[in-house]
Amino acid sequence: MSTRGSTSGVVANGNGDSAADDGKDAGLASEGAREMFKRLTDRPADLLRFATAGSVDDGKSTLIGRLLYDSKQVFSDQLAHVEEASQRRGQDFLDLSLLTDGLRAEREQGITIDVAYRYFATAQRRFIIADTPGHEQYTRNMVTGASTADLAIVLVDARKGMVAQSKRHAFISALLGIPHVVVCVNKMDLVDFDEAVFAAIVEDFDRFAARLELPDVTFIPISALLGDNVVDRSDAMPWYQGPPLLYHLEHVHIASDRNLIDVRFPVQWVIRPPSTSVADYRAYAGQVAGGVLRPGDEVLVLPSGQHTTIAAIDTLDGPVQEAFPPMSVALRLADDIDVSRGSTIVRPHNQPTVANKLECLVCWMSEQALSPGRRYLVKQTTRTVMLGAADVRYRIDVETLHRDETARTLELNDLGRVHLELSSPLVFDSYRRNRLTGSLIILDEATNETVAAGVILDTEVEEPGGEPKHERSPNVRWQGSRMTRARRWTSLGHGGATLWFTGLPGAGKSTIAAAVEERLIEARQPAFLLDGDNLRHGLNGDLGFDDQARSENVRRTAHVARLLAESGTVALVSLVSPFAADRQAAAALHSADDLEFIEIFVDAPLALCEERDPKGLYARARSGELAGLTGIGSPYEAPSTPDLVLGTCDETVEREVERVLELLAARGLIAG
Amino acid sequence: MPATYHLSHLRTLESEAVHVMREVAAEFERPVLLFSGGKDSIVLLRLAEKAFRPAPFPFAVMHIDTGHNFPEAIEFRDRRLAELGERLIIASVEDSISSGRAVDEIGPRASRNGLQTVTLLDAIAEHGFDAAFGGARRDEERARAKERILSFRDEFGQWEPQRQRPEVWSLYNGRIRRGEHARVFPISNWTELDVWQYIAEEGLEVPSIYFAHDREVFTRDGMLYAVSPFVELIDGERAFSASVRYRTVGDMSCTGAVESRAATLEEVVAEIAATELTERGQTRADDRVTEAAMEDRKRQGYF
Numbered sequence: 001m002s003t004r005g006s007t008s009g010v011v012a013n014g015n016g017d018s019a020a021d022d023g024k025d026a027g028l029a030s031e032g033a034r035e036m037f038k039r040l041t042d043r044p045a046d047l048l049r050f051a052t053a054g055s056v057d058d059g060k061s062t063l064i065g066r067l068l069y070d071s072k073q074v075f076s077d078q079l080a081h082v083e084e085a086s087q088r089r090g091q092d093f094l095d096l097s098l099l100t101d102g103l104r105a106e107r108e109q110g111i112t113i114d115v116a117y118r119y120f121a122t123a124q125r126r127f128i129i130a131d132t133p134g135h136e137q138y139t140r141n142m143v144t145g146a147s148t149a150d151l152a153i154v155l156v157d158a159r160k161g162m163v164a165q166s167k168r169h170a171f172i173s174a175l176l177g178i179p180h181v182v183v184c185v186n187k188m189d190l191v192d193f194d195e196a197v198f199a200a201i202v203e204d205f206d207r208f209a210a211r212l213e214l215p216d217v218t219f220i221p222i223s224a225l226l227g228d229n230v231v232d233r234s235d236a237m238p239w240y241q242g243p244p245l246l247y248h249l250e251h252v253h254i255a256s257d258r259n260l261i262d263v264r265f266p267v268q269w270v271i272r273p274p275s276t277s278v279a280d281y282r283a284y285a286g287q288v289a290g291g292v293l294r295p296g297d298e299v300l301v302l303p304s305g306q307h308t309t310i311a312a313i314d315t316l317d318g319p320v321q322e323a324f325p326p327m328s329v330a331l332r333l334a335d336d337i338d339v340s341r342g343s344t345i346v347r348p349h350n351q352p353t354v355a356n357k358l359e360c361l362v363c364w365m366s367e368q369a370l371s372p373g374r375r376y377l378v379k380q381t382t383r384t385v386m387l388g389a390a391d392v393r394y395r396i397d398v399e400t401l402h403r404d405e406t407a408r409t410l411e412l413n414d415l416g417r418v419h420l421e422l423s424s425p426l427v428f429d430s431y432r433r434n435r436l437t438g439s440l441i442i443l444d445e446a447t448n449e450t451v452a453a454g455v456i457l458d459t460e461v462e463e464p465g466g467e468p469k470h471e472r473s474p475n476v477r478w479q480g481s482r483m484t485r486a487r488r489w490t491s492l493g494h495g496g497a498t499l500w501f502t503g504l505p506g507a508g509k510s511t512i513a514a515a516v517e518e519r520l521i522e523a524r525q526p527a528f529l530l531d532g533d534n535l536r537h538g539l540n541g542d543l544g545f546d547d548q549a550r551s552e553n554v555r556r557t558a559h560v561a562r563l564l565a566e567s568g569t570v571a572l573v574s575l576v577s578p579f580a581a582d583r584q585a586a587a588a589l590h591s592a593d594d595l596e597f598i599e600i601f602v603d604a605p606l607a608l609c610e611e612r613d614p615k616g617l618y619a620r621a622r623s624g625e626l627a628g629l630t631g632i633g634s635p636y637e638a639p640s641t642p643d644l645v646l647g648t649c650d651e652t653v654e655r656e657v658e659r660v661l662e663l664l665a666a667r668g669l670i671a672g
Numbered sequence: 673m674p675a676t677y678h679l680s681h682l683r684t685l686e687s688e689a690v691h692v693m694r695e696v697a698a699e700f701e702r703p704v705l706l707f708s709g710g711k712d713s714i715v716l717l718r719l720a721e722k723a724f725r726p727a728p729f730p731f732a733v734m735h736i737d738t739g740h741n742f743p744e745a746i747e748f749r750d751r752r753l754a755e756l757g758e759r760l761i762i763a764s765v766e767d768s769i770s771s772g773r774a775v776d777e778i779g780p781r782a783s784r785n786g787l788q789t790v791t792l793l794d795a796i797a798e799h800g801f802d803a804a805f806g807g808a809r810r811d812e813e814r815a816r817a818k819e820r821i822l823s824f825r826d827e828f829g830q831w832e833p834q835r836q837r838p839e840v841w842s843l844y845n846g847r848i849r850r851g852e853h854a855r856v857f858p859i860s861n862w863t864e865l866d867v868w869q870y871i872a873e874e875g876l877e878v879p880s881i882y883f884a885h886d887r888e889v890f891t892r893d894g895m896l897y898a899v900s901p902f903v904e905l906i907d908g909e910r911a912f913s914a915s916v917r918y919r920t921v922g923d924m925s926c927t928g929a930v931e932s933r934a935a936t937l938e939e940v941v942a943e944i945a946a947t948e949l950t951e952r953g954q955t956r957a958d959d960r961v962t963e964a965a966m967e968d969r970k971r972q973g974y975f
Contacts, residue, residue, distance in 0.1 A: 032942065033936075033938050033939040033941075033942035034938050037941050037942055046678070047684050075947075117817050117861065118817065119811045121863075126681045140838050148841060255678070268695060268698055269723075271725075272727060273727035274727075274728075277727075277728075278726045278727075281726060285723070287687060287690075287842070322677075324679075326688070328686075328687040328688075328690040328723070341698050365838050379843055382698070441845065443845055448847040448849065449837060449845075450837045
């Protein structure tokens with residue numbers, strides 16, 4: 001809300017010299033006050049946190065000063081202070097950078113030494129600026145300032161172009177998973193507002209950023225000193241068609257940057273009043289880190305693994321019907337089970353990883369290098385555990401993105417990949433999936449300092465050549481889409497999953513799967529049937545029916561299903577898939593990506609299948625014409641723990657379809 | 673899934689503050705909440721209710737009493753704590769002076785504002801507190817703009833701006849040695865307007881001096897001060913009656929009033945939204961002493 005801005009139409013006190021002047025604006029007419037109050041409280045303003053990064057002379061402080069000044073957010077006493085200080089320094093212009101330079105040491109040395117926070121508001125949004133210095137030696141401060149940012153502004157001096165610092169800032173923005181990056185090419189006035197200069201920097205940045213995961217990058221040519229394209233559109237650069245910086249900040253879409261899919265509730269604190277005041281009250285307090293929780297939801301407590309149901313979601317203002325990020329609430333559970341600080345509450349069919357080994361990228365923030373001789377602790381969500389071993393895999397040169405695999409340690413401001421082994425398990429997701437459950441800090445037990453910040457990697461995707469045994473192209477990097485799953489699914493209004501129908505030929509898998517597909521599509525949930533026979537006409541047309549080929553058939557189908565699920569479609573796989581190990585691999589492929597994989601065993605008796613024999617396969621097998629048919633000449637390994645068993649011939653197909661849909665509803669995949 | 677699960681900026685700030693309070697309650701052994709009777713610490717009390725009810729607060733509430741407080745603030749303090757049923761500790765600057773730990777300033781411009789630091793640090797040591805919640809906000813002042821939410825203090829209570837611990841995501845490092853403590857500022861990211869809007873939304877009571885009232889005042893250095901037994905008028909200063917209200921509630925000797933007719937919460941919010949002067953610049957003499965006044969006091973262990 002532009003409280004001091006011209007857009008709000010509020011007439012501010014024109015004379016700020018003294019409160020004692022005459023107070024003519026004090027006590028606005030009650031009517032006006034009520035109207036203004038209403039305007040302030042009625043509009044659901046949202047909050048945008050952004051970080052600014054630039055090298056020493058890129059004009060970052062001036063840009064922030066300009067943003068505050070031109071959006072009329074500078075108080076008159078602050079401005080008087082800046083005028084006075086500018087004069088004292090013999091400057092003949094208003095040095096807006098003085099609005100942000102804070103501490104004595106900084107003023108004396110003319111530098112910025114730490115993250116400073118600024119606040120301003122316009123009619124559209126409230127803003128929190130984390131003003132972070134661009135010195136190489138202060139990488140840790142950019143990490144500090146930008147870790148929670150929705151958006152990062154990277155300043156580039158038009159005269160210098162992309163320098164080492166710009167690359168560092170871009171890299172850290174990608175490392176921290178900042179959803180939106182704005183590259184401000186500053187000091188355009190010093191290059192005659194030349195479009196070619198701007199275009200060359202855009203090209204340089206794009207070339208570097210192509211190797212990073214930056215989902216949304218915007219370029220704006222500005223002059224912070226003169227104000228071009230900061231708040232107001234520049235007349236000097238008619239070739240630039242985009243919006244000025246402030247407009248972009250006000251309108252960039254951030255609502256879908258949160259993860260509303262994967263339920264994650266790290267328990268901070270147990271609320272248990274003495275029984276004398278409230279009888280038998282016990283609630284688990286925390287801030288929702290992902291997903292939407294509702295009373296009645298079946299939940300799982302990790303790492304203990306106990307199941308229960310949410311009885312109520314409490315706040316001081318009474319119970320609520322749903323809790324979502326970033327709400328702080330207290331959950332009451334239906335059963336009296338062991339839950340304490342450090343537990344994480346999730347949904348049973350969308351689980352994070354629970355492990356005491358993990359891979360992460362860390363930024364080392366201490367003057368004392370990572371040393372095997374020191375004792376460290378790791379804090380992640382609300383859990384703190386001992387660090388057993390930290391194995392440096394490589395150090396990254398952020399300017400060339402070269403990986404130095406000979407590195408054995410990390411020093412102050414180094415970034416590198418580290419394998420951590422912990423004294424007890426953590427409950428985590430990859431950082432790209434969830435910034436809260438995928439981040440950690442490392443503490444030095446002796447000095448109590450925070451020595452490193454780390455983001456947890458998704459090893460399935462980010463470690464090619466590691467896990468999948470069929471990987472023959474280890475140097476191919478996973479190309480990040482501009483869409484996160486949360487954004488995609490939220491925008492589409494539905495998510496995806498894989499239903500895996502397994503069973504003997506003729507058991508009725510395709511009949512049920514096709515009927516389910518029809519029902520889902522009618523309910524506007526995209527669904528797609530992947531029928532084993534159909535796939536063998538194309539994608540898997542090169543495969544025979546020996547054991548290895550069958551495994552490969554399953555593997556390829558699982559990958560296709562995973563992509564469909566990720567895209568927001570329910571993939572219905574109808575495939576004999578006779579071997580338990582292959583189905584487990586398919587399930588693991590999904591769970592590594594936190595995708596639902598539902599195994600449905602269509603368990604019709606062999607005699608019945610043979611009697612139906614819709615494709616004449618059994619007849620041909622019995623006659624010896626077809627060798628190795630599952631059930632006749634080749635084994636079928638029945639699932640030991642399927643999610644659902646169908647096909648036992650005491651139910652109609654319609655009823656079986658209902659049971660599949662009920663299961664999907666119970667797991668929150670479709671509306672019940 | 674509906675496309676918008678929207679939390680307003682105020683509720684986002686509230687949730688963040690509640691998270692901080694619960695983290696500190698869980699990770700420290702003996703926290704304390706510093707309460708002045710002012711609007712910011714009134715919000716802190718409300719946030720503590722949000723974080724811990726229906727249980728009692730897992731910490732005591734402490735007031736550093738300069739002895740020069742507005743009587744309205746003291747009356748409000750006692751009533752509010754009684755309503756909440758929480759324990760109040762009063763640490764008195766008067767006691768620090770009589771025990772010789774602190775020396776009262778003399779002269780017409782004397783203030784006990786600086787002396788509070790001695791009393792505060794002594795009380796923290798005496799009670800063995802290892803974390804103290806305060807209502808400071810980053811928008812108040814340039815040194816505060818650079819302070820962490822969880823701000824480490826050495827065994828002398830000092831703040832060392834160049835040696836602050838990195839504060840990333842919402843992962844707070846609560847590890848300290850015996851004798852050290854942390855200051856915790858759950859509403860670091862709130863602005864003055866946020867505080868007032870929150871007070872209005874929550875329907876919180878504040879001391880009457882925040883609303884326009886008639887008071888005997890005098891003008892000094894361009895600010896209005898209340899006539900009280902704690903302040904001497906000097907040459908040329910004369911008392912007059914005016915309709916004023918306070919933007920901050922501190923020691924009577926250094927807290928200025930603003931002329932105002934804002935008599936309701938709505939009017940106060942509207943007035944704050946339209947003001948052109950910062951809260952501390954307009955009403956706090958303690959920040960006007962030198963360019964780095966707050967930075968220097970914080971380094972010594974001030975709030």
